[in-house]
Amino acid sequence: MHTYEQILETAYMLFARNGYEKTSLSMIAKEVGISKPAIYYHFPSKEALFTALLDAVCEEIRFEKYFNPAEFTADNFTEKLISCGLKMIQDQRENTEYSLLMKEFMIQSTRDHQILITVQGVIESYLKGFENLLRYGVSLGVLSEEGIRTKAEMLTLAIDQMDNYMTLGIQLDYEGLWRHLVSQINR
Amino acid sequence: MHTYEQILETAYMLFARNGYEKTSLSMIAKEVGISKPAIYYHFPSKEALFTALLDAVCEEIRFEKYFNPAEFTADNFTEKLISCGLKMIQDQRENTEYSLLMKEFMIQSTRDHQILITVQGVIESYLKGFENLLRYGVSLGVLSEEGIRTKAEMLTLAIDQMDNYMTLGIQLDYEGLWRHLVSQINR
DNA sequence: GTCTATACAAAGATAGAC
């Protein structure tokens, strides 16, 4: 593996565990096994390293990676919506570092406009993604046309906050919550 | 106003705007109009100042401040639940600094165990608060007994995440979402 | 392409004067 990728992966881990501010370039360099100034050969600044990481993560969690419309049919619609959500919840539970890093991006977005735009984009893509998926469900005849947008907002809101709560160590019946939520969509 | 309170209020503002790490004691001292070491007379450390702030904020946002069970009757139950939630959403929209500071606590909670316990406590109190309130609704005969806990989890999740999204500048029909959610509770 | 040496700024904190 090249140094560039090693830096990215190490930064991913350390930013997630310690946060952006509390992770220094020295720490990253030490972990990778290079000198601190060597990082500046690959990235112009700490901030640039951080945003490079943001872009990589955003690519990882695109809506279609979890909810692929092609897999949804009239017969399996509700069950598919439930199982895809459960898969996502499961992934988030196992991959704590991703969740922590995403939180870090959220925090930094209140101070950095470029990061804000990117983070907003991720959420908007989920809102649009759910909305399109539900409309597809309507066209399949398995959902009523009423309040599609509201339902999409609800699903986005919920799956996002469940991740936050899991990271915080709040013990909830997340699977049950998601099941309940989806079943309310198409009553 | 005493210096102690002035430090707290200034720290409140600066921690909210710049975040914990990016707010230095020098900045706080300058804003208050005292010297940096003078802060150490009132607070043993930066961290202690931060947790003192956390305790103050937690007191501010207790569940009962927004959802006072004494105000709920059989006649007004659903409407009261909606209006109390709307009031809370409105407060959060107007008081951005509180929301930002709360986010800061969330982030720090992943690194500081004492903060984690406190933050978890706030969320647990909302979970318990909604649960008790809904059970009260059952005893009044306006709600069915089914899935009370799940419904309480849903309300907590939603009102919390709506705050996050508002801070992020995501444009949603928050009032409509809350109305929809509450109306689904007691069908 | 990567490292050594170093610059420069700023942080949190302490001792002791007033």
Add this chain to the structure above:
DNA sequence: GTCTATCTTTGTATAGAC
């Protein structure tokens, strides 16, 4: 109760050698 002076550490970043 507040300040001056200072310590110690650590951060990001640059210049230039190899």
